[in-house]
Amino acid sequence: MSVSFALKGPVGWITLERPKAMNALNFEIVKGITAQLEAWKNDPAVRAVVVTGTGPAFCAGADLKQVSAPVGPGEMDFLDTIVVFFDTLRSFPKPVIAAVNGLALAGGLETVLCCDIVIAAQSAKFGDAHSNFGVFPGGGGAAILPRKVPANVAKYLLFTGDSLPAEDMKTYGLVSEVVADGELIARVQAIGEKLAKKSPIVLSRMKKVANEAADKSAADALRHEVLELRNHQRSYDIQEGLRAFVEKRAPEFKGY
Known part of the structure; x- marks a missing residue:
């Protein structure tokens, strides 16, 4: 091949x-x-x-x-x-x-x-x-x-x-x-x-917003970012990242 x-x-x-x-x-x-x-x-x-x-x-x-x-x-x-x-x-x-x-x-x-x-x-x-x-x-x-x-x-x-x-x-x-x-x-x-080593769901959501930003006004792109953030706040990875920060250790992300 x-x-x-x-x-x-x-x-x-x-x-x-x-x-x-x-x-x-x-x-x-x-x-x-x-x-x-x-x-x-x-x-x-x-x-x-x-x-x-x-x-x-x-x-x-x-x-x-x-x-x-x-x-x-x-x-x-x-x-x-x-x-x-x-x-x-x-x-x-x-x-x-x-x-x-x-x-x-x-x-x-x-x-x-x-x-x-x-x-x-x-x-x-x-x-x-x-x-x-x-x-x-x-x-x-x-x-x-x-x-x-x-x-x-x-x-x-x-x-x-x-x-x-x-x-x-x-x-x-x-x-x-x-x-x-x-x-x-x-x-x-x-x-x-x-x-x-990063959160897979963070990178995926960042990529989505960044890829679509050029086709939107700045205001629309910012609204999209806030919407993705609101969704992301329900994820395991953000909670794990915040716990790791407080506990001064490396986070163990799971991608959801």
């Missing part, structure tokens, strides 16, 4: 393994990741998920040989399938970290845009690249990228098809941290393990 799945402690790792094809997304990869995310969604052993690649690329986008592949009547074509993948990754209720080991282009960049935290190797580069082949983005290149970086930077990447280094994308706000190439995996695992 051209994608592998592994549970390293509380962190689920998704690794694209088509290095000769620059880890291009095909039906097998997209369907496989979507199914694995659905399996991990309600698995309490999985507290965070990482997406990464092997070889010189994180992901160079969709396999253009499959974009226009014919399908039977009523069957999902590649666009249908990859949109479901992006939606599943974007709405996953647990933290998702992109460990960007190399080139992240087109659908690879759109995969990064679906993740909550982006940690990049020093040698990584980011670009849209759709315009290089007359292809229109469908996973957030034109719609989400301008929400993640300044509009002029997004348009530069969209229009020129050029790529920018990880340090630049950190300056523009897409990348959270840049690390030496050889330190990427260990650093991301450490972040995943740190997140695993």
Whole structure:
């Protein structure tokens, strides 16, 4: 299989393994990741998920040989399938970290845009690249990228098809941290393990409010936050956290 799945402690790792094809997304990869995310969604052993690649690329986008592949009547074509993948990754209720080991282009960049935290190797580069082949983005290149970086930077990447280094994308706000190439995996695992010590229900509710905030006025977003807080006050985890604070010990969260 051209994608592998592994549970390293509380962190689920998704690794694209088509290095000769620059880890291009095909039906097998997209369907496989979507199914694995659905399996991990309600698995309490999985507290965070990482997406990464092997070889010189994180992901160079969709396999253009499959974009226009014919399908039977009523069957999902590649666009249908990859949109479901992006939606599943974007709405996953647990933290998702992109460990960007190399080139992240087109659908690879759109995969990064679906993740909550982006940690990049020093040698990584980011670009849209759709315009290089007359292809229109469908996973957030034109719609989400301008929400993640300044509009002029997004348009530069969209229009020129050029790529920018990880340090630049950190300056523009897409990348959270840049690390030496050889330190990427260990650093991301450490972040995943740190997140695993937090209350799962807190992180899930924070993610929901944060993801939806950009589509609301500040007042509506604040109302949503207060509503989630009111719901959260009924949870075990907030009571456990407050007890742990008073008792000066580490909390033992249960996720409800």
